[in-house]
Amino acid sequence: MIQTVIFDMDGVIVDTEPVHRYAYFKQFDELNIAVTEEMYTSFTGFSTRNTFQKLKEVFVIDQDVEDLIQRKRTIFNDAFDSKADLELLEGVENLIKDLHQNGMQLILASSASKVTIERVFRRFKLHNYFTHLVSGEDFPKSKPHPAIFVHAASLSIASKENCIVIEDSTNGIKAAKAAGIFCIGYNSIHSEAQNLSEADVVINHFNELDFNKVQNIQAKLRNN
The missing domain is CATH 3.40.50.1000 (HAD superfamily/HAD-like)
Structure with a gap:
């Protein structure tokens, strides 16, 4: 039973995926990295930490994972609070x-x-x-x-x-x-x-x- x-x-x-997507791609633009749709889809189910760890393996990103997480969280939270629907x-x-x-x-x-x-x-x-x-x-x-x-x-x-x-x-x-x-x-x-x-x-x-x-x-x- x-x-x-x-x-x-x-x-x-x-x-919340549209909010996550907005936050991630805004941050990708800030980092000047080209993340394809296929790559982004492959991250479904990943934690934010694991996503950025994987991205640092693929791209040259100077920021520490913790700093990347905090920036993404800030973008997400701002968007989350403003999303009335x-x-x-x-x-x-x-x-x-x-x-x-x-x-x-x-x-x-x-x-x-x-x-x-x-x-x-x-x-x-x-x-x-x-x-x-x-x-x-x-x-x-x-x-x-x-x-x-x-x-x-x-x-x-x-x-x-x-x-x-x-x-x-x-x-x-x-x-x-x-x-x-x-x-x-x-x-x-x-x-x-x-x-x-x-x-x-x-x-x-x-x-x-x-x-x-x-x-x-x-x-x-x-x-x-």
């Missing part, structure tokens, strides 16, 4: 409330920084629904490395066999599967460049999920 649902944040709970993704608030009301433990495992997670959770009043908020900045390697999900599962009230992950990115799904956790791929309009084929189940809208359906999805797969 599923007792814990582990949520990614960007692209699953809220779409930032909303939770359609249907996810109802799903979160339904799972919580039925006694499901909810854990966040996001590559986002603690500061960004806190800004999102405070803005949308989500703290009461989640027992733990896990940030990718606490791990040396980003998704697809499984460390963040291994840690999230260790915080669960149940074994990882009774956990599921909801992810929208290729790297996130790879990380969940590498951690040995059942994974639901969310195929949103923001996931067009992502390969969800390794997910155990793929959904196109959160109205396809509720407490009972979460239990039934895994039960059906176990019987196959």
Whole structure:
């Protein structure tokens, strides 16, 4: 029986990707580096630290990673605060409330920084629904490395066999599967460049999920 649902944040709970994209590309311009769309897409699921570490391997960048992180965070925060139309993704608030009301433990495992997670959770009043908020900045390697999900599962009230992950990115799904956790791929309009084929189940809208359906999805797969 599923007792814990582990949520990614960007692209699953809220779409802050346009804000991240704006911040990154503004900073790329400042650094005078030409980051292609293909390269930028490959960073999906990376922490900001790992993104800049990778960029320093490819480009000549004099600034330290910590300075790069702080500059990107400043650009992001300024844009975040001014973006009035930032909303939770359609249907996810109802799903979160339904799972919580039925006694499901909810854990966040996001590559986002603690500061960004806190800004999102405070803005949308989500703290009461989640027992733990896990940030990718606490791990040396980003998704697809499984460390963040291994840690999230260790915080669960149940074994990882009774956990599921909801992810929208290729790297996130790879990380969940590498951690040995059942994974639901969310195929949103923001996931067009992502390969969800390794997910155990793929959904196109959160109205396809509720407490009972979460239990039934895994039960059906176990019987196959």
